[in-house]
Amino acid sequence: MSIKPDITELIARARSDLRMGVPVVLNGPHPVVIAALETLDAKRFPSLLSVGDDTVIAITARRAETLKARAYDGDLARVIVPKGATLSWVHGIADPAGDLRTPMKGPLNCARGGDAAAHRVALTLCKTARLLPACLVTAVSDSSEFARRNGLTLLSLSDVLPHLSTRSPLSDVISARLPLEVSETGRLHVFRPQDGGEEHYAVEIGRPNRSQPVLTRLHSACFTGDLMGSLKCDCGPQLRAALAQMGQEGHGILLYMNQEGRGIGLANKMRAYSLQDQGFDTVQANHRLGFEDDERDFRLGADILSAMGFSAVRLLTNNPKKVEMMQSSGIDVVERVPLKTGGNRHNHAYLATKALKSGHLL
Numbered sequence: 001m002s003i004k005p006d007i008t009e010l011i012a013r014a015r016s017d018l019r020m021g022v023p024v025v026l027n028g029p030h031p032v033v034i035a036a037l038e039t040l041d042a043k044r045f046p047s048l049l050s051v052g053d054d055t056v057i058a059i060t061a062r063r064a065e066t067l068k069a070r071a072y073d074g075d076l077a078r079v080i081v082p083k084g085a086t087l088s089w090v091h092g093i094a095d096p097a098g099d100l101r102t103p104m105k106g107p108l109n110c111a112r113g114g115d116a117a118a119h120r121v122a123l124t125l126c127k128t129a130r131l132l133p134a135c136l137v138t139a140v141s142d143s144s145e146f147a148r149r150n151g152l153t154l155l156s157l158s159d160v161l162p163h164l165s166t167r168s169p170l171s172d173v174i175s176a177r178l179p180l181e182v183s184e185t186g187r188l189h190v191f192r193p194q195d196g197g198e199e200h201y202a203v204e205i206g207r208p209n210r211s212q213p214v215l216t217r218l219h220s221a222c223f224t225g226d227l228m229g230s231l232k233c234d235c236g237p238q239l240r241a242a243l244a245q246m247g248q249e250g251h252g253i254l255l256y257m258n259q260e261g262r263g264i265g266l267a268n269k270m271r272a273y274s275l276q277d278q279g280f281d282t283v284q285a286n287h288r289l290g291f292e293d294d295e296r297d298f299r300l301g302a303d304i305l306s307a308m309g310f311s312a313v314r315l316l317t318n319n320p321k322k323v324e325m326m327q328s329s330g331i332d333v334v335e336r337v338p339l340k341t342g343g344n345r346h347n348h349a350y351l352a353t354k355a356l357k358s359g360h361l362l
């Protein structure tokens, strides 16, 4: 048996390298070295540019739309880095904070034709590392030698691709009794994905019958709303109302998913809030950052329910996508239980946008 890291472990290492500002080498028909723009510093930027003449910045089609760059690859654009580009110029491609104050001087030239598979993988790695989805991509000739000489993580594209679209199995690490205000019969379970991703939690109230539909809340983490009492969203009141209803009925499952900011992480959510301060709504802000409206994978919640022995739920939500994804992952949603609470004058527009653009039921 080999003690070498397998592809799942190498991907986790690559994610953490990118977060630290360390480049990663992707081997394939057109080998490249990639570096996340958000963490790219003044030391590595010139070194990466000197690797070769063929350097582009991969950005999502969403970010490209804001920058008026042509996304010839459909879901992404490859912006050609002009001669003499500065670090602050490339940071401006990634980060919309200065879009209004100091608009990008265009036009941005984008690569057309050729292969964008490595660029797509680079953007997925940035997103799963909870970084802005923008990456410097430079062609290298001998990828294995380049990675070895510089001590960089080397990933083979053909090995990585099948892993990026599959969900990692979750293991039930531990559970223990957790008496709660709403019910003294609470129990907290910790689930850990095997790919080094975020842990998720299930709070079990009572001892629900596994053969009956269980009252369930699939809740995404919201540090600001759940813990700080933020008035910008309705998360805190929804969390407490769901737990209260489970306490009253005597049983239920609250899935607390660490998918902060609809899956973009707290730093990016705060970037989105800062754009909202400039007048953009919650959906526009996500798009300007380069994300989709919602980057969450609700199937993870279905996986946890299955692991706990449940196959049917009464789902507390106003979000039809949660219902659809549960159903398509083999969990029968016998009833959608509306969860309407937490409206105030600060989140009125936010809730209206979710209803208008994201299909939330009012």
Ligand SMILES: Nc1nc2c(ncn2[C@@H]2O[C@H](COP(=O)(O)OP(=O)(O)OP(=O)(O)O)[C@@H](O)[C@H]2O)c(=O)[nH]1
Pocket: 218, 219, 220, 221, 222, 223, 232, 233, 235, 238, 259, 260, 261, 262, 263, 264, 269, 272, 273, 282, 286, 316, 317, 318, 319, 322, 339, 360
């Ligand atoms: N990106 C982004 N995330 C936000 C914003 N406001 C709140 N969130 C996040 O949105 C998520 C809301 O989660 P939920 O309440 O479970 O989901 P929902 O889609 O509103 O659906 P239901 O509450 O079930 O109807 C949390 O992860 C919050 O952190 C925002 O303006 N931008």
Ligand SMILES: [Zn+2]
Pocket: 222, 224, 225, 226, 233, 234, 235, 236
């Ligand atoms: Zn919230």
